[in-house]
Amino acid sequence: MRTDIRRYFTRLPWSPGTSRPSTVRDRFARVGPRLTLLIVVLAALLPLLGLLAEREQRAAGVRGARAEAQQLAEVIAHDVGEDAAGGQETDPARLRQHLEELRAHVGGDIEIVDLRRNVLAATMPEAQSRQLGADAGGQIAATIRDGLPRVISHDAGQEVLSLVVVPIRTDAGIVGAVLLDYTDLTHDLLDSGATARRNTIIAALGGMAVALALGWALSRGLVHDLRRLTAVAHRYAEGEYDVRAEVSSRGEVRELAAAFNTMAERIAERRAVLTDLATTDALTGLHNRRAFRTSLARDLARAERGGDALALLIMDLDHFKAINDEYGHLGGDAVLRHVGAVLQRELRADDVAARLGGEEFGVLLPGAGHEAAMAIAERLRQAIARMATVYQERSVAVTASFGVVAYPEHGRTAGELVERADGALYDAKRAGRNRVCAPEPG
Structure with a gap:
C-alpha cells in the first residue's frame, strides 16, 4: 500500500522533496x-x-x-x-x-x-x-x-x-x-x-x-x-x-x-x-490712537509685574485752529508733520509717540518717573516752541501745552492715567498755555 502511494506521488507533476513549479501567487509572495x-x-x-x-x-x-x-x-x-x-x-x-x-x-x-x-x-x-x-x-x-x-x-x-x-x-x-x-x-x-x-x-x-x-x-x-x-x-x-x-x-x-x-x-x-x-498715522508717521492704547496697556501691565516706572504725556498744540484758519489745512498738516519729526528726534528709542487725533499727541515713557517725565516734557515744549515750519515762504510758529502723569502716583489703570493727564493738560491751557502741568499725587 505504501509502495503504491509512493509510486502515485512520483507520477504527480511535483512530489515531496522536489521543487514545486511557481505560480503567479507564489511569485508575488x-x-x-x-x-x-x-x-x-x-x-x-x-x-x-x-x-x-x-x-x-x-x-x-x-x-x-x-x-x-x-x-x-x-x-x-x-x-x-x-x-x-x-x-x-x-x-x-x-x-x-x-x-x-x-x-x-x-x-x-x-x-x-x-x-x-x-x-x-x-x-x-x-x-x-x-x-x-x-x-x-x-x-x-x-x-x-x-x-x-x-x-x-x-x-x-x-x-x-x-x-x-x-x-x-x-x-x-x-x-x-x-x-x-x-x-x-x-x-x-x-x-x-x-x-x-x-x-x-x-x-x-x-x-x-x-x-x-x-x-x-x-x-x-x-x-x-x-x-x-x-x-x-x-x-x-x-x-x-x-x-x-x-x-x-x-x-x-x-x-x-x-x-x-x-x-x-x-x-x-x-x-x-x-x-x-x-x-500708523499716515500724516506724521507716528503711532495712531489704536496702537497707542495697545502700547499703554502693554507697558502698564509690565510696570505692574516688575514694579517699573511709567509716565504718560498728553500734549495739545496751542491755537491750532488759528493756524488752520490763516494757512489752510495744508499749512496745518505741515505743522503736524514737523511736530511729529520733533518728537521722533527728541525721544528715546523705547519711548512711544502717537498722534491721538487732530492736534493732540500722546507719549509713553517706560522707565521714567514723575520728575524725569516733567523734564522730558519741558524739553519737548521748548523744542516745539523753537521750531519754525516754513510754509509757502512763511514761517509758522506754534507752542504746545502738556499734561504729565506717572504710574502709580497718579493712577493705576489706563483710564485713570489718561483722565488725569487730560485734566493736567486742561490746567496748562487755563494757566495760559505753552507750559507743563501735572496733577497732585493721589
Whole structure:
C-alpha cells in the first residue's frame, strides 16, 4: 500500500522533496515582486498627491486673500465707526481719498454704505456700484442686521468678483457696512503660487518616473516630502503664517518648496503693509490712537509685574485752529508733520509717540518717573516752541501745552492715567498755555 502511494506521488507533476513549479501567487509572495508592486502603487499615488497638494495650495491662497480682505475691511470699518462715534461729520471727499490710498495698497475697490445701503464713498464705478447694491442687497442687509461678515460673489460680466462685507459698529450699534473687492488680491496670491502649483504637478509626474526607475527608497522620500508640503499648506491655511516648507529631496521638489516659501514671504509682506496701515498715522508717521492704547496697556501691565516706572504725556498744540484758519489745512498738516519729526528726534528709542487725533499727541515713557517725565516734557515744549515750519515762504510758529502723569502716583489703570493727564493738560491751557502741568499725587 505504501509502495503504491509512493509510486502515485512520483507520477504527480511535483512530489515531496522536489521543487514545486511557481505560480503567479507564489511569485508575488516573494519580497522582490511585493516591493515592485509597492513602488508601482506609490508611483500611481504621486500624481494624486500632487493634485491634492495643488488644490490645497490654491484653496489656501483663496482663504488667505479672504482673511486679509476681511482684516483690512474691519480696520476701515473700525476707523469709520470711531469717527462716527466721536461725532465727527463724514467728509465724502476725504473718505474717498483715504479709500483711494488703501486701494493702491490692496488693489481692490472699496465701498462704504449706511443703514439704508446708500453709498457714502466708493472707488468702484457708479454703474457697478448700483448693480452690486441690487444684486447683493440681501447679503449687505443681513450683515447690517446681524453683524456677521459675509462673502459675496458678484457677476460683473467678464469675471466674477469676490467681495467681503463687514459691519461698521459704534457704541450705539451698527451704522453701516464696508464692502471690499478682493478679486485682484486673490489673483495676485494665486499668481504668486502658480509656479508652486505647476511644480507640484511636475514633481508628482517626475516622482512617478523616478520611483519606477530608481526604486522604492527614492519613491518613499518623494512621498514623504510631498506629504510634508501638503501638511505645511494645511497649517498655513489654518493661519500659521510663519511656517515654511523644508524638504530633503533635490530637484523639482526643492524648487516647489522654494516657490511655496516665496509665496509665503509675499503674503507676509502684504500682512506687514496692512499692519502698518492699521497702526500708523499716515500724516506724521507716528503711532495712531489704536496702537497707542495697545502700547499703554502693554507697558502698564509690565510696570505692574516688575514694579517699573511709567509716565504718560498728553500734549495739545496751542491755537491750532488759528493756524488752520490763516494757512489752510495744508499749512496745518505741515505743522503736524514737523511736530511729529520733533518728537521722533527728541525721544528715546523705547519711548512711544502717537498722534491721538487732530492736534493732540500722546507719549509713553517706560522707565521714567514723575520728575524725569516733567523734564522730558519741558524739553519737548521748548523744542516745539523753537521750531519754525516754513510754509509757502512763511514761517509758522506754534507752542504746545502738556499734561504729565506717572504710574502709580497718579493712577493705576489706563483710564485713570489718561483722565488725569487730560485734566493736567486742561490746567496748562487755563494757566495760559505753552507750559507743563501735572496733577497732585493721589
